[in-house]
Each structure stands twice: as structure tokens, then as C-alpha cells.
Amino acid sequence: xxxxxxxxxxxxxxxxxxxxxxxxxxxxxxxxxxxxxxxxxxxxxxxxxxxxxxxxxxxxxxxxxxxxxxxxxxxxxxxxxxxxxxxxxxxxxxxxxxxxxxxxxxxxxxxxxxxxxxxxxxxxxxxxxxxxxxxxxxxxxxxxxxxxxxxxxxxxxxxxxxxxxxxxxxxxxxxxxxxxxxxxxxxxxxxxxxxxxxxxxxxxxxxxxxxxxxxxxxxxxxxxxxxxxxxxxxxxxxxxxxxxxxxxxxxxxxxxxxxxxxxxxxxxxxxxxxxxxxxxxxxxxxxxxxxxxxxxxxxxxxxxxxxxxxxxxxxxxxxxxxxxxxxxxxxxxxxxxxxxxxxxxxxxxxxxxxxxxxxxxxxxxxxxxxxxxxxxxxxxx
Numbered sequence: 001x002x003x004x005x006x007x008x009x010x011x012x013x014x015x016x017x018x019x020x021x022x023x024x025x026x027x028x029x030x031x032x033x034x035x036x037x038x039x040x041x042x043x044x045x046x047x048x049x050x051x052x053x054x055x056x057x058x059x060x061x062x063x064x065x066x067x068x069x070x071x072x073x074x075x076x077x078x079x080x081x082x083x084x085x086x087x088x089x090x091x092x093x094x095x096x097x098x099x100x101x102x103x104x105x106x107x108x109x110x111x112x113x114x115x116x117x118x119x120x121x122x123x124x125x126x127x128x129x130x131x132x133x134x135x136x137x138x139x140x141x142x143x144x145x146x147x148x149x150x151x152x153x154x155x156x157x158x159x160x161x162x163x164x165x166x167x168x169x170x171x172x173x174x175x176x177x178x179x180x181x182x183x184x185x186x187x188x189x190x191x192x193x194x195x196x197x198x199x200x201x202x203x204x205x206x207x208x209x210x211x212x213x214x215x216x217x218x219x220x221x222x223x224x225x226x227x228x229x230x231x232x233x234x235x236x237x238x239x240x241x242x243x244x245x246x247x248x249x250x251x252x253x254x255x256x257x258x259x260x261x262x263x264x265x266x267x268x269x270x271x272x273x274x275x276x277x278x279x280x281x282x283x284x285x286x287x288x289x290x291x292x293x294x295x296x297x298x299x300x301x302x303x304x305x306x307x308x309x310x311x312x313x314x315x316x317x318x319x320x321x322x323x324x325x326x327x328x329x330x331x332x333x334x335x336x337x338x339x340x341x342x343x344x345x346x347x348x349x350x351x352x353x354x355x356x357x358x359x360x361x362x363x364x365x366x367x368x369x370x371x372x373x374x375x376x377x378x379x380x381x
Contacts, residue, residue: 028065028089031121033114040118041065041087044126045079053083053132053290054122055283056115056156058090058141060163062097065089068138071267073279081283084128088115090140100137100144103169104204111144116152132290136160136183136282138262139193143167143205146174146182149218153178158289160282161185163260165193166214168200168207179244182218183251183285185278186211187258195254215239215252222248228347233275236263251285253278317362319348329363330355 028039055078059068065087069075074085093099093106101109115135123130135145135156142164149159150170158181165186166174186195200207208214219227222244232238235257241250255263257273264277319328323343330339330350338355341348350362 031114031118033117034110036091036109036114038091038114038118039065039089041069041089042122043069043075043078043085043087045075045082045084047082048084049082050127051129051132052126053134053286054086054119054126054128055083055286056086056088056119056133056135056137056145058088058100058135058137058144059098060137060139060141061099063138064098067267068141071265072138072262073264073266073277074283077279077283081287083132083283084122084126086118086122088118100140100147102140102143102147103167103173104143106203112147112151115144115148116155119155129290130155132157132286134158134160134286136162136286137164138162139164139260142184143170146170149180149182150174150176153180156180158182158286160278160285162262162278162282163187163190163193165197165211166208167204169204171208171214179222179246179248180218181222181244181248181250181285181289182215183253183282184211184215185253185255185263185274185281187255187260187274189256189258190260192260211254212252215241215250219244219250222250224248224250230347235273236276248289249285251281253281317350317352319350319362319364320346322346323348325368326364326366329365331361331363 027041029042031038031040055074057068057072057074059065069087078085090098090100090111091107091109093104095106099106101107101111119133122128123133133156135148136142136159137145139162142161143166145159145161146164146166147170148156150173153176160183162185186193188195195211197208197210197213198206219241222241224241224244226242228240228242230238230240232253236253236255239252239254244250253263253276255274255276259271261270261272261274262278263272263274264279265272323346328341328343328348329337332338
């Protein structure tokens with residue numbers, strides 16, 4: 001059942017993002033730092049709510065911010081979810097290739113300082129939420145996001161790495177006492193950044209252990225005590241380390257038959273066997289650490305600490321908690337039951353594309369306490 005729901009949800013995501021792949025400006029904005037003229041793209045969606053989140057998206061090695069903005073669909077997600085996207089540009093290393101200096105021996109560029117200063121500037125200049133600033137990146141951009149988690153956790157609330165890992169220097173020196181939620185995606189067949197890790201090298205790319213060891217490191221650092229798993233698609237298995245300090249979590253998507261490719265990319269000429277959409281998952285992961293969920297549903301709490309998220313970016317409703325104690329009803333505007341569910345699992349997914357147009361609600365009624373009811377809008381169109 002889960003596989004069917006997730007497959008339908010992924011199809012809906014792709015269709016929505018293709019339709020919403022609107023034209024956008026890719027004009028570089030200058031930012032002076034450390035004697036250099038650094039640049040970035042900034043996407044501000046229409047009708048941006050006050051105190052909105054900020055997401056940094058870092059390109060990979062030998063790539064640029066045009067690639068990230070054109071292929072990763074964050075602008076379309078931001079239009080719906082209401083956050084600002086920053087696409088910074090890396091500088092050239094000693095070989096002349098664009099890069100992020102994530103504790104590497106290929107340049108002396110201070111990218112920790114640059115990205116931190118840029119985040120502070122954007123927060124102040126656009127009145128963005130300083131507690132909801134995040135970084136994610138592809139390959140070398142994933143390396144850099146890990147370095148920010150170690151070196152600037154007071155600025156970046158959570159990070160995501162797609163086909164990246166920790167540099168040897170970052171792995172050896174990540175002694176921060178701050179806890180940072182982490183989301184990692186990795187293909188089993190990645191030949192560029194091997195899932196089993198690689199030995200140290202003169203440039204500093206290697207030296208960190210296998211990806212699962214890195215995920216466990218962050219799970220331990222966040223004091224996570226629960227491990228859940230889910231077959232997210234035919235090839236992708238998701239592992240959720242939960243109940244960490246302050247509610248922090250660490251997620252890991254391991255993808256069979258998948259190489260050095262961003263899952264769900266719009267880039268042509270690459271083979272994407274993931275069956276998932278990394279950008280949407282990244283936003284849903286980040287969003288839970290903002291203190292609220294930006295959606296057309298409410299968060300509510302009962303004595304059993306239930307949580308509900310209706311996510312426009314994925315097309316899914318997610319319920320978490322002691323759901324075996326509840327009957328789950330999907331209602332129409334007349335409060336007639338459209339569908340009814342009971343589950344013994346702690347997580348329940350419902351695909352919003354199953355619903356026809358109009359106002360719909362989700363209602364949870366406790367089986368032994370009839371007065372304990374919660375009802376929320378999940379679709380209105």
C-alpha cells in the first residue's frame with residue numbers, strides 16, 4: 001500500500017513541478033567578502049510570508065549556480081511553501097574548477113565565512129527567520145553543507161547532502177557541541193563519491209568513513225533514540241533516526257541502482273533510478289525544524305503527541321503518533337466520510353491527489369475516548 005501511495009505521490013510531484021517550472025532571473029548579485037566579489041542568485045516567491053525561511057542550495061564541483069537553479073525545482077517548491085532560495089556561486093580552486101572549500105587542500109577560500117556572512121545579510125535585509133536558515137547541496141555542495149553543520153551550526157539550523165559526504169578534515173575536526181539535523185541521499189552505485197568511503201588524498205576529498213557511519217555519527221551527536229525505516233520507492237530505502245535532542249532527526253535515503261545524480265533532477269542526459277524527489281523531501285525535512293509546518297494544515301497535540309503535516313510540495317499528508325488508538329476519517333465539506341482508515345503503524349501517509357476538488361478535512365477520533373477528536377483542513381481548491 002505504501003509503495004502505491006508513494007509512487008502516486010512522486011508522479012504528482014513531477015507533474016506539478018514541470019507545470020510550475022516558470023521563467024526566473026538568473027542574474028548574479030554581488031556580495032563583497034574577504035576582498036573578493038562573490039556572487040549569488042536569489043529567488044523570492046510572490047506573496048512571501050513575514051519571517052520566512054531561507055534555504056541555501058550549493059552546486060557541485062565544476063558546476064555553477066545556474067545549474068542548481070535550473071535543475072533542482074526549488075523555486076517551484078518555494079512558490080507553494082513560502083521560503084526564499086539562495087544559490088551562491090563557488091570560486092575557482094588551484095585547478096581552475098568551481099568548488100566549495102569544505103576543509104579541502106585545493107584553495108584558501110573562506111567559504112564558511114562567506115556563506116555565514118551572506119546568510120546573516122539576507123536574514124537582515126529581507127527580514128527572514130534566523131532560526132529557519134538551512135543549507136543543502138550536491139556532491140561538493142553536500143561536503144560544504146556538512147562543514148557548515150560543524151563550523152556554523154548557530155546559523156544553519158539543519159543541512160542536507162545529496163551524493164556528498166564529509167571531507168577528511170571535517171570528519172577529523174567536527175567537535176561542535178551543537179546538534180544539527182542532517183538528511184543524506186546516496187546512490188549505492190555512486191562512483192564519484194563511493195558509498196563505502198575512500199582513503200585520504202592530497203586534496204582532502206577522502207578520509208571520511210562509509211556513509212552509514214557518517215549517518216550514525218550524526219544520529220549519535222543528535223542523541224536520536226528511535227530508528228524507523230520505509231521503502232520510499234522501488235530503489236530507495238529511507239531510514240529515520242528520531243527523538244533526538246530538541247526533537248532533532250537524522251534521515252538517510254540509500255538508493256539502489258543509482259549513481260552520482262540528484263534524485264528527481266530535471267537535468268537531461270542523466271539516469272535517475274531513484275523514484276523519489278530529493279528537493280521536496282529536503283524541504284519537508286527542513287520545515288519541521290522551523291517551529292511550524294508551512295502548509296494548509298495545523299499542527300496539533302494530544303496526550304499522545306500526534307503530529308499532522310499536509311505538504312503541498314510532496315502532495316502527501318503525514319500523520320505521526322500512536323495512531324493505533326484512532327480512527328482516521330477523510331471528510332468532504334458536508335462532513336460526510338469520503339474514506340476511513342485504521343492502522344497499527346506509527347506513521348500514516350495519505351495522497352492528496354486521491355481527493356476530488358473542494359474542501360476536505362482529516363479527522364482523528366479516539367476509539368476509547370469519544371470526546372478526544374481533532375479535525376483539520378487538508379485540501380481546499
